[in-house]
Amino acid sequence: MTDIGPLVLGPIAHGGHCVAHIDGRVVFVRHGIPGEIVRVRITDDSKPRFWWGEVAEVIEASSDRLASPCPVAGVCGGCAFQHIALDRQRDLKAQVVAEQLHRLAGIDRNVQVEAAPGESDGLGWRTRMRYLTDEGRFGLRAWRSDQMVDLSDVGCAIAHPNGRWAAAHHAQRNREIQVIVADSGISVIDGSGYCLSGAPEVTQTVSGRRYRVRADGFWQVHPSAAQALTDAVVDMLEPSPGELALDLYCGVGLFAGRLVDEGCQVIGVEISRATIAMARYNVPQARFRVGPTERLLSTLPRYVDLIVLDPPRSGAGAKVVRHLSHLGARAIAYVACDPAALARDLATFADHGYRLADLRALDLFPMTHHVECVALLVNQQI
Structure with missing residues (x-):
């Protein structure tokens, strides 16, 4: 298919594409910036309702457009935003988070995306x-x-x-x-x-632990991420010594370790037996259980004070959220790498008595469309 245009690029969509329209059809366009006038090369027209494309020519560029620092940034699948100034990247990510919260959870919130601690140019961070x-x-x-x-x-x-x-x-x-x-x-x-x-x-x-x-297991890829996320969770939850906390999808015990160091009693849950073995080594003061969170819900205590959730990209899901909502926790910290999954789960939490009290969005993946969020949910019945 030949290049199409000129087109005016519309707002950013979840996934890092700009939204454009051709004869009433939506086209998701890579490597653009909202407001630019471009010609678009269609890369996938297999769907009747929407197509995929990429910028073939920039006719009128945004003032935030930069030369990509990597010569293959437009070819490889890793970086969607190398052509955009860092401040604008964060503005676009904030718009995506706010749009997903509004559309999927009915939450209207002004979102700001923070730079990772120590971040300067958005390069050289992926470990x-x-x-x-x-x-x-x-x-x-x-x-x-x-x-x-x-x-x-x-x-x-x-x-x-x-x-x-x-x-x-x-x-x-x-x-x-x-x-x-x-x-x-x-x-x-x-x-x-x-x-x-x-x-x-x-x-x-x-934090000294x-x-x-x-080496090939899960750990946050930005050097500042683990510290920034644990700091955000503790600052939001304000744990007190003796409180009982759940660390669900706990991995090797990152949040469990921090909560134990704050004086909490902690129960962690993780699907991988090998990962739980490392969590027990890393945080011997906590208790850990092996298995899918959704299958271990009945084994959890009937009452807890605090919950930390760090689910996979698909989110925790309605079954898990409904069960956790009945454990009486005064506060829940939800760590999310996908704003759509976060918003869907926040909507379910809201239906069961928990409201969004705070939200921080951290730019732990510069030059990409990804963003990490930490949401604080509080029990409206307390």
């Missing part, structure tokens, strides 16, 4: 990278594709500089590798889980 390699070449996947996009010797612009050499060093045969930059050092893991260099387990330190985690 966990997944690369494709092939006989000395290394790169990233193209947008919605398994095709490899070659990187220069400098590597990915958002990758942590301490790990950039590792991808090139291990790019000797066709495989996928992960490069992990941890407080304890650098590890490289191949697609089968074999440790090519460094250690298969690494350690991270948050050391956490052991598998």
Whole structure:
């Protein structure tokens, strides 16, 4: 299909695309900025109600448009916002969070997205990278594709500089590798889980507590993220010694450790047995249970004081939210990487007596469309 335009790009949508219209049809456009006049190349017209496209030519640019610091930013699938000034990136993310809260939860709230602590230019922050390699070449996947996009010797612009050499060093045969930059050092893991260099387990330190985690396991990818999120949760919940707290989807015990250090009794729940083993090692003062949260609801105490939720991108879901709403917690901290899932769960919480009292949005993924939120819910019956 030929390029179409000129078009005026409309507001940002969840997922980092601008909304445009062609003959009454919605088109989601990559690599634009709201208000720009552009020509659009249609990349997917398989849906009758909406198409996908990307900016082919900028006719009238936004004052916030910049030259992307990475030469493949428009080709690889990682960075949606490298062409946008950082302050405008955060404004756009704030608009997405506010729109999802309004549309899915009926909540009207002014949202501001905060820079990560210590963040300057939005580059060199990603401590966990997944690369494709092939006989000395290394790169990233193209947008919605398994095709490899070659990187220069400098590597990915958002990758942590301490790990950039590792991808090139291990790019000797066709495989996928992960490069992990941890407080304890650098590890490289191949697609089968074999440790090519460094250690298969690494350690991270948050608020003076050391956490052991598998190198290829889950940990926040921004160096400031774990500290910023635990600080936000504790500041919102204001835990008191002796209170009983749940840490659901607890991973290796990040929030459990912080709550224990605040004097709380903590019960953590996580689906992975191996991850729970590390949580027990990391936070021996807490109790942990293995299994899907939705299947362990009946085993939880009938009353708790505090709850921390850090579910996967899909959210906690109505079944979990309904059950938690009946445990009497005075406050719930909900950590979310997807504003739509957060908004859906907030709507369910509202139906069961919990209102949104505070919300912080943190830019822990600069140059991408992603944003992390921490929401405080309070029990209206207390």
